[in-house]
Amino acid sequence: GLNLTNIQGDILIGMKKNKELFFFFTIINSTLFRSQLGSGILPLITPTSQLLAVDTQPTTAVNLAFSQRGLTTLDITDDLGDTAFANGQIDNVASILGDETSNWESAFAGTSIHGVFLLASDTVDNVNATLSQIQALLNGSITEAYSLQGQARPADQQGHEHFGFMDGISNPAVTGFSTPLPGQQVIDPGLFLLGETGDTVTRPAWAKDGSFLAFRQLQQRVPEFNKFLVDNALSNPNLTADQNAELLGARMMGRWKSGAPVDLTPTVDDPVLAADPQRNNNFNYSHPGFDLDTDQTHCPFSAHLRKTNPRAGLNPENTANHIIRAGIPYGPEVTDAENASNVSSTDPSLERGLAFVAYQSDINAGFAFLQQLWANNAAYGVDPIIGTDGLGQADVPRSPSGLDPADPTRIITIDQDFVVSRGGEYFFSPSLSAIQNTLAI
């Protein structure tokens, strides 16, 4: 089995708290920083084992990861064997990810981010108390480069992202760690953890059981998304206008807002199915009597869920391109003024979206692959949620078929981006023993 006391907790199961702060920092005194890392910071880092049982969970869970620039600042010169990590996310911004660079948060576009603390708890007060504790321990050896406060949405929207969809349902099961639910793919641990079975790249020994964290600040233009659904509502005669708008959204996503998979319930929501973990992931887009290569009556080819994991659509089923997602929403709820105007406010304090976190052992096979070669790929339709033209231009129209189950050949043009990348960085989340024996002095 895996060494769960050595693997940082966010990687395999996620810290799953209602508040999570991403505190990006610059190391200004590397000797002092390294001297505080072992005795001071390490005891605060939360391993997987601690998150598994409620009674061992800390008040504030803490994880820590470094950019390549951060490792270099610490005089760690070993090659971790991942070019995307080594070059940093800005290196493949437009040509690979399709971001419009002008939308990038300046901290992500610059050179000051050496690492990130992930601090997760039930309250912002707890998070801030732990951050103060860390800053006191680090004694002026770091400064803040940027921070993003993630928070679950309120009341009945908890667990739902800002467009309203339930998130966090489909992550892969990991061989030797999790028991798969029906329909859940079982993936080698080496796709997420360096040096484990399935990781074929040569790595320094100390990097074992670490993982690459792809962070993205993805703004969601919620009023615009909602307006698009209303303007382009489908026309199922058995549904109300609102339901026909919901239907279009569900088909763009591949799940209903409830979480029910469109592949199993293509034209009506099914909240009971959505809430049943034995059934809500148990589908693979194939149906007896339907041709997998042409059937879009169940789920559109371009649906976000299907683009980012085609399941049986690839034969043999893909075992090479998987991520573990551990993101959390950020930003406030849509205001009445935004709802009335159908336009997102330009007030930065009202920006909302997803603090996207993906773990993998190979960024070019994980997050970057899913974004570039699947979501942005016009074959089978560009992903209506996260797809771009792949060239760094905004609002390039895409023309997927399949969104209307009554007429799957009908093309509905999506003329704008509902998700705007504000940038991000690639990090390495080391094992606890690597922090102790290699990063600390």
Ligand code: N7H
């Ligand atoms: Fe996506 N959303 O909330 O609208 N995503 N995603 N994602 N996503 C998924 O099944 C969303 C993004 C994947 O295994 C669900 O757990 C939003 C990026 C993958 O069948 C919902 C954003 C990438 C899956 C969302 C966003 C991915 C997945 C359904 C950006 C990778 C699982 C809930 C703001 C490049 C697929 C669930 C599978 C599911 C949303 C981004 C990947 C609701 C809003 C950038 C692999």
